[in-house]
Amino acid sequence: MTDTIKHHLTDTLLTAYAAGNLPEAFNLMVATHLSLCDSCRAQAEALEAVGGCLLTDCGPQAMTGDALAATFARIEAGSPVTTPRKRTSAVLPQPLVDYVGGDVSTIRWKSIGMGVRQAILPTSSAASARLLFIPAGAAVPDHGHRGIELTMVLQGAFSDEVDRFARGDVEIADEGLDHMPVADPGEDCICLAVTDAPLRFNSWIPRLVQPFLRI
């Protein structure tokens, strides 16, 4: 799986993830990609080591006198149960299963026209995340971007002016890109898309309805 991925996350994104400075929606994108991509996971873990080095050298702040005893009391109080995070869905990596509440069949899609459907995922408002369903052979209307938009393929594939993107591939779009992604014929395409700004559609009709759709 992992070696078929051609389009990866950037070092900048992975650094912000390792440092814990991404908005929730972007965190979800990175966690989802890392679930499929050993190469980016290794890079992210190396960038976490930078954090470990800084922690070692950050200049200690004295703890209160009874801090150790208080911590042992917390330990005695018991630990939150941690469940192993293994894949339970063929299409959705586990971080997405957590947000959707199940497999693809549990996604509550809403039509956004031309057969394309989306489902907004509940994240903090700093950025938004949604699942996109593009029927086999169909296109997403031609559009530009106001901020950064990351789109990762979960099923099927799409092509646009940049390249072809298949399962695990991430397309990074910003203000400079105007594109019209078209799904491969043969299989419906499902993607995770995150953006830090609403999309700007080139046709005025989609723009009118944009606020209601929250994309």
Place this chain on the structure above:
Amino acid sequence: LNGKSERTQADIDWSGHISRIIEAQDKAAFAELFAHFAPRVKSFLMRSGSNATLAEDCAQDVMATVWHKAHLYDPARATVATWIFTIARNRRIDALRKDRRPEPEDLPWGPEPEPPIADVMALQQETEMLRVAIRALPEAQRELIEQAYFGDLSHREIAAQTGLPLGTIKSRIRLALDRLRHAMK
């Protein structure tokens, strides 16, 4: 000055302490880990904008998590400092931002009961060399890195660059560490 001379010493390998916690619920080993790491976690959280009281509370929480999750620590993938950093980072997201922090699913294998000693040594050494490289950076550059990790760099500052495809995950981490270290020069 005292702090400075302490900081020039190599960081010791703390993974033996974690083994003693897993195997014998060794409270003395934990107390040593606590004495070293709790004040650093507190410092990290305060530099990230938390007040002393919250930082103290979160640092105790982070150290309790270290005890509870000790069996999940893999010394061939991360040093103890790196692992504790990730716990502190996640705690900071919970406490300061109140966001959910989605985590990647677990690798199909967990930590080996006895990872090859050579793998563990190589990871420790690579991380130590990375630390030396970071410390040797010009002040301004090191401050930038500290700001990226301690501060809250806006996501607006995320630029588009291409990721670098790098073999198994453990050797990849070491390769990436090596590459990072060279990039620090």
